[in-house]
Amino acid sequence: MTGARRIENLKEVPLSISAMKGEAIETVTVSGQDIRAISGRVPSLNVESDFGRSFPRFYVRGLGNTDFDLNASQPVGLVFDDVVQENPILKGFPLFDIEQVELLRGPQGTLFGRNSPAGVMKFDSVKPGKRFEGYASLGLGRWNAQNLEAAVNVPMGGDWSLRASGMVQRQDDRVHNPLPNATSDLEGFSDKAARVQASYKNGGFNALFKLQGRDYDGHATTFRANIMKRGTNDLVDGFDAGNYPTDGYNYQRLKSTAVSARLRWDFDTVSLHSITGYDKADYISRGDVDGGFGSRFASIADGPSYPGQAALVPFDAQTADGVPKLTQLTQEFRLQSTTRDALQWIAGAYYFKEDLQVDSFNYDSFAAGDPQNGYAVQHQYAKSWALFGNVNYALSPDFKVRAGVRYTDDQKDFDASRTQHPFLPNIAPVTTNPGSTNWSWDLGANYSLDKSTALFARVATGYRAPSIQGRVLFFDASAVPAGASPISVAKSEKVLSVEAGFKADLLNNRARISGTVFSYRVKDLQLTAGSGEINQNRLINADKAVGRGFELDALTDWAFKDKYNMFLYEAVEYRAKSMLEGGLRMGYTWDNYEVSVYGRNITNRQQAVAAIDFNNLTGIINEPRSFGVTFRAAF
Numbered sequence: 001m002t003g004a005r006r007i008e009n010l011k012e013v014p015l016s017i018s019a020m021k022g023e024a025i026e027t028v029t030v031s032g033q034d035i036r037a038i039s040g041r042v043p044s045l046n047v048e049s050d051f052g053r054s055f056p057r058f059y060v061r062g063l064g065n066t067d068f069d070l071n072a073s074q075p076v077g078l079v080f081d082d083v084v085q086e087n088p089i090l091k092g093f094p095l096f097d098i099e100q101v102e103l104l105r106g107p108q109g110t111l112f113g114r115n116s117p118a119g120v121m122k123f124d125s126v127k128p129g130k131r132f133e134g135y136a137s138l139g140l141g142r143w144n145a146q147n148l149e150a151a152v153n154v155p156m157g158g159d160w161s162l163r164a165s166g167m168v169q170r171q172d173d174r175v176h177n178p179l180p181n182a183t184s185d186l187e188g189f190s191d192k193a194a195r196v197q198a199s200y201k202n203g204g205f206n207a208l209f210k211l212q213g214r215d216y217d218g219h220a221t222t223f224r225a226n227i228m229k230r231g232t233n234d235l236v237d238g239f240d241a242g243n244y245p246t247d248g249y250n251y252q253r254l255k256s257t258a259v260s261a262r263l264r265w266d267f268d269t270v271s272l273h274s275i276t277g278y279d280k281a282d283y284i285s286r287g288d289v290d291g292g293f294g295s296r297f298a299s300i301a302d303g304p305s306y307p308g309q310a311a312l313v314p315f316d317a318q319t320a321d322g323v324p325k326l327t328q329l330t331q332e333f334r335l336q337s338t339t340r341d342a343l344q345w346i347a348g349a350y351y352f353k354e355d356l357q358v359d360s361f362n363y364d365s366f367a368a369g370d371p372q373n374g375y376a377v378q379h380q381y382a383k384s385w386a387l388f389g390n391v392n393y394a395l396s397p398d399f400k401v402r403a404g405v406r407y408t409d410d411q412k413d414f415d416a417s418r419t420q421h422p423f424l425p426n427i428a429p430v431t432t433n434p435g436s437t438n439w440s441w442d443l444g445a446n447y448s449l450d451k452s453t454a455l456f457a458r459v460a461t462g463y464r465a466p467s468i469q470g471r472v473l474f475f476d477a478s479a480v481p482a483g484a485s486p487i488s489v490a491k492s493e494k495v496l497s498v499e500a501g502f503k504a505d506l507l508n509n510r511a512r513i514s515g516t517v518f519s520y521r522v523k524d525l526q527l528t529a530g531s532g533e534i535n536q537n538r539l540i541n542a543d544k545a546v547g548r549g550f551e552l553d554a555l556t557d558w559a560f561k562d563k564y565n566m567f568l569y570e571a572v573e574y575r576a577k578s579m580l581e582g583g584l585r586m587g588y589t590w591d592n593y594e595v596s597v598y599g600r601n602i603t604n605r606q607q608a609v610a611a612i613d614f615n616n617l618t619g620i621i622n623e624p625r626s627f628g629v630t631f632r633a634a635f
Contacts, residue, residue, distance in 0.1 A: 005111050005346055005390070006336065011503045014402060014444030014456035016105040016516040018042035018553050022126065025098045027557065027585050030139055031600045031626045032147040032169040034191075035092050040559025040581070042103050043551035048610060049092075050620065051285055052221045053189060054254045056092045060105055061518065062547050063118035063495075066567075067528040067537070070283070070323055070358045071380050073467045075493070075526075077108060077116035080123045081210060083260050083277030086115070086354060087326055090256060090279055093214055094193045097151045097165035099126045105551070106497045106518065107462025109440030110404030113350060113386050117462030117495040117522070127208065128161035128199040129153050134635055141598075141628025143188075144172040159202045166194035174624075175222060175244045179293060181370075183250040189218030204266035209259075216254040220285045221620055222246075225292030226304065226311055228573040228608055228617040236306040241606060241624060245304045247365050248288030248318040256281035266338065273334040273348075280327045286320035286361075291618040293365075300366065312616045318370060319473075320361040329353045344392040346404075354382040360473040362422070375420040376427075376473035381413040384465070398448040404441060408463065411435040416470030416487060427472050430485060434466035436492040452509070457500040464493040467526055469539045490526040490539035497521075501551075514553045521546050529568060558582035566611045574611050579622070581605055592634040599627040 010017055020041065028037045035056050039047035046059040050068045057064055058076035065074045070089065078085045085091050095101075101123050108116040134152035139145070151165035169192075173185035195212035222244050229236045256279065263274040292313045294302030302313035334348035362374025390404035412434050418427040442460035449455065467490045475486035501516030525542040559581050566574040582603065587596025601623060608619035 005334065011454045011505065011512075012400065012446055012448070014446040014458045016499055016501060016514070016518070016551060018103045020101045022098045022100065025095055025101060028583065029095050030147070030585060030596075030598050030630055031141055031628060032139065032145050032171060033600065033623070035095060038095075038101065040561055041557070043553050044105055044549070045103055046561065050221055050610060052252065053191065053218060054092050054216060054252055054283065054285065055088050057088065058091070058121060060103070060119035061520070061549060063522070065526070065528070067467075067469070067539075069469055069471065069537075070321055071356055071378065071468065073115050073464060075115065075118040075464050077112050077120040078123070079112065079120060081125055081260060082262055082275050083258070083279070084112070084330055084352070085279070086328055086352070087281070087356065089254060089281055089283050089323060089326070090328070093212075093256070094167055094169070094191060095123070096149045096167040096193065097126050097195065099124045105516070106458065106499055106520070107440070107442065107460040107495050109460070109462040110388055110406045110442050111346070111390060113388070113406060114384060114408050114410060114438070114463050114465045117464050117493060125195060125197070126151065126163065126165070128163035128197050130155050130161060135632060137630060137632040139628055139630035142626045143174045145626065145628060146170050147630070159200050161199045163197045164195070166192075168192050175242055177244050177246050179245050179247060182247050183219075186219045186222055186244060186250055189216070191216045191218070206264040206266070208262040211259050213257045214254065216252070218252050219250050220252045220287035222250070223287065223289055223291035223612050223618050223620060225290060225313055225616050225618045226306060226309060227619045227621075228611070230309060230617065231572060233572055233575050233577055233608070235606070235608065235621075236309050238307045241621060245293055246288045246291070247293035247316070248363070249370055250287045252285040254281065254283045269337060269339050270335055271338050273332070273336070275330070275332040275334075277330040278328070282324055282326070284320060284322035287318075289317040289319055289612060290315070290614060290616065291612065292616070295366070298366065314615055316365040317614070318363040318365045320363070322359040322361070323357065324359060325355065325357040327355045342394040346390040348388050350386040350388070352382070352384040354380065356380040356382075360471065362473060364422070373420065373422045374473055376416065376418040376471075378416045378470045379414065380468065382411070384408060384410045399445070401443075401445045403443050406440045408438045408440070409435075410437070410465040412466065412468060414468045414470060414487070416472045418472045418475070421473070424476055427475065427486060430470075430472070430487055432468060432485075432487050432489055434468065434489050434491070436466055438463040438492060438494070452505040454503050455501070456503070459496075459498045462495045462497070464526060466490060466492050467539055469528070469537060471537060488539040490541050491524055493522060493524050493526045493541070495520055495522045515551065517550045519546075519548045527568060557584065567613055573617055576609060577607050579605060579607060579609075581622070594632045595629070597627070597629050599625065601625045
């Protein structure tokens, strides 16, 4: 594993870590599923989205963020090929030609920095090698799903190697809207992505250059009004997942590009690393937030109704959010020891810069062509720098300790304004400039009982920088105390975590099992409070939150999720049921070929997994059962 920023045996690292190899990733994504397919495949990991394939939200050990604002921060960091992906629309890049995925649980504030108090997801693609080789895979499935993936590795002679890989996923629409003057068919998509990497090695110098991009065209999540049976957490009688009566338009598009350069100079006893990353993206997502049609407020017949439960759509809400500009620049320098001495160390510096614009639109659902009648804009400029260090010391061949520390400085400049609204006045630009500094640290120890079993313990702190919400599109100044700002700011969040566990190799090192018990305390937990007297989401800080639990890690293709509240308050309709969801893949291999059949959600379990707090029992359901066949050839 590489989660400690150097190649180590997972069993010797005092962290709770799960690793999924490329073959396991391929198994759970074979049907063309997006990054959410890894949810629940390892303990304490949940991945969900209100935006479908484009905006995943990660939770580890119960810590996450339900905020769907396009500048929302998350307490789970995501690192793709050693580059932090900060904005949520960068976190859903498709998984293809992947070497390994690691989940590092608990605070990772020392080596990975801010916005990782719950943990870090680390993705590593397959790197160029010295052999001419490659593969191609074609999958066909339900709803005319097509999944094509291919890669080729080419030695260029001398010191260079090249690897190119890509994937194309598409699926026909599977949901029909019977109403006119709106999007008639939904939930189909076309998702294309490619990656080119070039590696160079000469003497003590190594370089790895990467260019990757994505072009996605699909639909936003279908929010479905009135589907929770009032007084229960069941779906209403007569619910049909393939039928979606709505009076709004629905589309979603995302384009992103990333370039990076990873350089390493090896000297006699140390190595110097430079990691430079630049990401850019543009994005738009439009949907019918009220989840139905009509408006009680406007005296327009509303729906849909279900047997025993009449419709309720208080007012229409057809909106879009877009990111016409997102650029992210990161730079890390790291110096680390390379000897086999008892003492090993890392020292480094990190810099982050983000330039983000978020557009918000509102549309008139009852005028011809659903014209735009509302617009607001947000700008966020963020800068952060950090210094960090880490030491490992072997007290004996079997007993090793490590410690780390990191200092971080964060600054954000933010403004928001409204220039169009159906009936409220415009809002001149309002600003805020939060900043914070923080010290993060961790201490850990690992003891090998024998060659196959080790015990570990760790205490660590983590930190999430201040967050900002500026959804001024629907802000009504007359509904709040005089002088209240439409912008809400959550101050920095800090966590202290303690954990202990074991790791053991089984069956002559062909299998591994690990277990961990943990306890954490979060100070000033950042939360998103919905609705309220101003009918607007606001960021708040809870004084304290406490979490405790245990994990037992043994990879399967079945995932279980217990009951949970969808919102901060308790309501039976918004208490999600527990769910056991499984997949199956069977295949036959000969020479360099493989043919297989697969099924996802093979029990066809269907239930509400999320909701929109819109006073009309609007829910989001899980993915339906899918199945298909794949053929793979390697050379």
